[in-house]
Amino acid sequence: MPRSWVNWAIAQIEADFQRSADTHLIKLDLPALPQIDIYLKDESTHPTGSLKHRLARSLFLYALSNGWIQSNTPVIESSSGSTAISEAYFARLLGLPFIAVIPKSTAQKKIDQIEFYGGRCHLVEPKDIYTESARLAKEMNGHYMDQFTYAERATDWRGNNNIADAIFNQMKRERFPEPRYIVMSPGTGGTSATIGRYLRYQQHNTELCVVDPDNSVFFEYYHRRDPSLVSDACSRIEGIGRPRVEPSFIPDVVDQMRQVPDAAAIATMEWISGQLGRKVGASTGTNLYGVLQLAEEMQQRGESGSLITLLCDSGERYLDSYYCPEWVAERIGDVHPYREALHRFSQTGRLTAPTPQEATHA
Ligand SMILES: *Cc1c(COP(=O)(O)O)cnc(C)c1O
Secondary structure (H helix, E strand, O other), rough: OOOHHHHHHHHHHHHHHHHHOOOOOEEEEOOOOEEEEEEEEEEHHHOOOHHHHHHHHHHHHHHHOOOOOOOOOOOOEEEOOOHHHHHHHHHOOOOOOOEEEEOOOHHHHHHHHHOOOOOOEEOOHHHHHHHHHHHHHHHHOEEEEHHHHHHHHHHOOOOOOOOOHHHHHHOOOOOOOOOOOEEEEEOOOHHHHHHHHHHHHHHOOOEEEEOOOOOOOOOHHHOOOOOOOOOOOOOOOOOOOOOOOOOOHHHHHHHHEEEEEEHHHHHHHHEEEHHHHOOEEEHHHHHHHHHHHHHHHHHOOOOOOOEEEOEEEHHHHHOOOOOOOOOOHHOOOOOOOOOHHHHHHHHHHHOOOOOOHHHHOO
């Protein structure tokens, strides 16, 4: 097989990367926690608007380097969300056809975004997206990217400018440059696999805490290690939480896992949007609620240090869901108790109400 097209294709992706800037690391200002610093790595500023820009770039480079994609290979993916949008961007960059296999119920707005980058959408029953993707790839002589299998291995975990490497570089001049915790929620699990391996390989003392939303099997899998676990319900937090154990989720590099209720995620999403002056997505709320719990515990133990999580995407994508009070009331439920907890956190650094004993000693 002649190598000239593949050489050209890789050069296109590398040039696109060279034109890109690193994403910001945003420091929060929380007077109630004077000895604890919290940072958000802002992945909403990639050209396609989410951390999936990194994944799509890695998956294309991995497939090209493996000889899986040639000059006319149609690229197929099972994704209705951010991954398909980012992959459509890279397929267009390389002049390749791109087809997203998506559930029939997918919102028109998302279909529009995939089509904006020249992708096509193939609508099927939700349960059929994986088998349909594989079938279509075979029929079209195409390549099925399969993010839920390859996300964990497409990125260089040793460093080479991956997200963990970038974070540690950006932390160099901070007062606590080695974070106590990095917190991430799993969709494919690819980002937490990269971070977890990097922390070990680079011999950092940082702990990786993974936070799982409602209706996801990852948390139970982490404790029971049963790969056949499935859930009937679907995650309500876009981008994270899965009804089956995805092969790209690597539990052995995760130091601890926590469950974050979706109502807490929504309240935290609103809270951080107020702090930043702009809207973020709901998975960022899940991430940050985990961070705030850990920060509160550090404060209670008298520890100082830094915590880092990801701002995964912008809230502008979710104006008619997470930012619509009627939608939240109907689909998520009562978020009010968490709003109160977060208000308390801003004032006192405590999410949980003080025990009666603590109150009398105060
Ligand atoms: C994919 C995604 C995640 C999870 O990242 P993974 O690396 O797939 O585990 C979190 N938030 C959003 C918005 C995502 O699209």
